[in-house]
Amino acid sequence: MQEQSGFVIRPAKLRDVEQIFDLIRQHKDDLITRSVGDIIQNIDRFVVCESDGRVVGCAAWKILPEIGEPEKASVEIQSVAVSDGFRRKNIGSLIVDNILQRVCLFDPAQAIVLTFAPEFFRALGFREIPKTQVMHKLYMGCINCTKHANPFTCPEIAMAMDLRKKQ
Numbered sequence: 431m432q433e434q435s436g437f438v439i440r441p442a443k444l445r446d447v448e449q450i451f452d453l454i455r456q457h458k459d460d461l462i463t464r465s466v467g468d469i470i471q472n473i474d475r476f477v478v479c480e481s482d483g484r485v486v487g488c489a490a491w492k493i494l495p496e497i498g499e500p501e502k503a504s505v506e507i508q509s510v511a512v513s514d515g516f517r518r519k520n521i522g523s524l525i526v527d528n529i530l531q532r533v534c535l536f537d538p539a540q541a542i543v544l545t546f547a548p549e550f551f552r553a554l555g556f557r558e559i560p561k562t563q564v565m566h567k568l569y570m571g572c573i574n575c576t577k578h579a580n581p582f583t584c585p586e587i588a589m590a591m592d593l594r595k596k597q
């Protein structure tokens with residue numbers, strides 16, 4: 431648990447589920463919406479920011495499959511959202527940093543993200559990569575996307591951070 435003035439960054443609890451659901455849904459142009467059932471089943475992979483008893487930020491992670499070379503598996507950062515009135519206070523960065531510290535326990539090769547907010551991830555140390563390097567993510571996440579016909583013409587940007595160099 432990380433305390434800053436006025437807010438705390440902590441692992442999510444089941445009582446946060448509805449607020450996480452609302453926060454992600456408020457950003458449906460930037461994020462893939464998630465059902466309440468999905469959030470419940472993955473609550474142990476969410477980190478939130480709480481301020482005055484309210485969830486004002488969240489993010490989640492998922493380990494992607496890596497056929498044949500499990501030690502090279504990547505972690506995907508998902509569902510990063512900070513409430514409008516709480517932006518540019520470092521909350522998003524603290525949540526993603528907290529997730530990176532957690533996942534480093536498993537020693538994944540890299541963290542990846544597909545995002546419409548490249549400046550935010552660049553400030554955290556992510557760098558742009560060709561989408562062809564995240565085909566597993568494209569197959570799993572983009573296959574059911576109804577916003578864009580083709581992941582290669584979708585404006586989302588693929589980014590990665592080498593986690594083994596970071597340690």
Ligand SMILES: CC(C)(COP(=O)(O)OP(=O)(O)OC[C@H]1O[C@@H](n2cnc3c(N)ncnc32)[C@H](O)[C@@H]1OP(=O)(O)O)[C@@H](O)C(=O)NCCC(=O)NCCS
Nearest residue numbers: 460510511512517518519520521522523545547549550553
């Ligand atoms: C992207 C988002 C999570 C950033 O959260 P945040 O708490 O405001 O970010 P931080 O305060 O930690 O920002 C850290 C740095 O990232 C960069 N950054 C953050 N938001 C930015 C923006 N809108 N434009 C340009 N740079 C930005 C800046 O360098 C910033 O440092 P600074 O404030 O000292 O200039 C938030 O704007 C958001 O919820 N957006 C809508 C959902 C979304 O796009 N999520 C990401 C999809 S994966």
